[in-house]
Amino acid sequence: MKNKERTKNLALAAVLAALTAVVTAYVLHIPTPTGYIHFGDSLIYLAACVLPKPYAMAVGAIGGGVADLLTAPAWTLPTVIIKMLIVLAFSSKSNKIVTKRNIVAGILAFFISATGYFLAESLVFGYEVAFITSVTGSAIQSFGSLAAFVVFGLALDKMNIKRSM
Helix, strand or coil, X not given: CHHHHHHHHHHXXXXXXXXXXXXXXXXXXXXXXXXXXXXXXXXXXXXHHHCCHHHHHHHHHHHHHHHHHHXXXXXXXXXXXXXXXXXXXXXXXXXXXXXXXXXXXXHHHHHHHHHHHXXXXXXXXXXXXXXXXXXXXXXXXXXXXXXHHHHHHHHHHHCCHHHHC
């Protein structure tokens, strides 16, 4: 039974990582002066709510990393680290995807993302520019993804997806 569970988790993680990469890089990929806005993080949040942590972290690292390799290669390493870390605040223990904890986790993901990209951008652009671009970009990105996560999650919760898993 353990091998079957691992195989199921690995397959779901692979699908979510691929979807994350495509959605981040190409689907509703909106360029902005501070980078671009996408809804790939909402899929990482979803992975964090339905998969064990190591699998969800792989979804974030692989999905986000591949997207950056395709669109902004210089940011691949920071993205891999940041996307793994945003998973840590979420919980997959409930029978529901959208819980109070997971909504708060989306807010914490903003702080993790903003801090991570601020550190990376300050190495490249300097402190002043990085503060404006990373906080602004991360706020728009994180809260847009959180809203999409809530919409997707509520729809999946209505279908009792987690119970059927």
